[in-house]
Amino acid sequence: MQFKQNETIYTQIEKYLKKRIFTGECAPGERLPAIREFAVLMKVNPNTIVKVYADLEQEELIFSERTNGKFVTDNIELLRVEKSKFIQNEVRDFLSSIKDMTENEQDIINYIRENYGNV
């Protein structure tokens, strides 16, 4: 994984993991990799992964089973709500990235329509 170097690594991994959870690549109830295993995979400090898991656990997207490790939540309603929040955040980021060029709502909607299906 390529990281942006002027942004904290844990926020980038959190985003990556959330995306995997919301797309279903990490299914509800699925077990997540062990901390060290995940750290080696991402080539980052294990404490970064500790922080990622702690933050996602705080948001209740994942839960721990004492000795068994970390699992993706199976609360489908929560996943739906969090996913919608996540997408709205992404949309806000997108809008602020084009803000300097256009703020006209109808224009933006037209641009989206034109490109919908091209991705």
Add this chain to the structure above:
Amino acid sequence: METFNIDIKEKKYFNNKVLQDFTLNMPYGSIVGLLGLNGTGKTTLFDCIAGLEAYRGNMFGLSCGEFSYMCIRRNLFSDMSIKDAVNFYADFYKDFDKKTALKELAATRLNIKQSIRSLSAGQYRIVTFILAINCDSKIYLFDEPLSNLDIIYKNFVIEKLISTISEEKIYIVASHELPDLENVFSHIAVIKEKECAPLIGVEEIREQGKSISDYYKGEVIC
């Protein structure tokens, strides 16, 4: 939290002062990237910690023999074979994990009957890395562990560092290969003007919207 503290009042070679009023405190569990321009005293600092150089000052939180040092110089006897070097380590360091070292050496596809003299720069580095990391110590000193290594060996070194770091150990890594290691470091220490900038957490630097190399350049230039 338990820490390892270095307090070097003065280290000089004849009239050339290298380190002066140098203090650095590191918590156990950290992996510290030691940065500094060429010739600022990174290797000298390692030599002082390892007891290879005399200096005026103190170190706290480390007893004799509790460190493992991957030196930049070719310090293994050149007549030895790789296997002899492994046995040498097993004789001298009581907590040396010979089995793992031999396993990892086999994975590097080096012939362990080969003499140390015949090793290329990169091969020599990987052999000394495997020897150093498989000693069970508290403080690990790695002087340019990635220099001369190809991608496969580099990956091996990085993965080994990640998978062995623990709350009871401190890794100090002097390296100019920032892109390979900056995500593995927990802290950065920059040597400048014979002193050391205060230890700073890597995520703290990034929280300010700076990359590690921005921070390094800022510290060295001003």
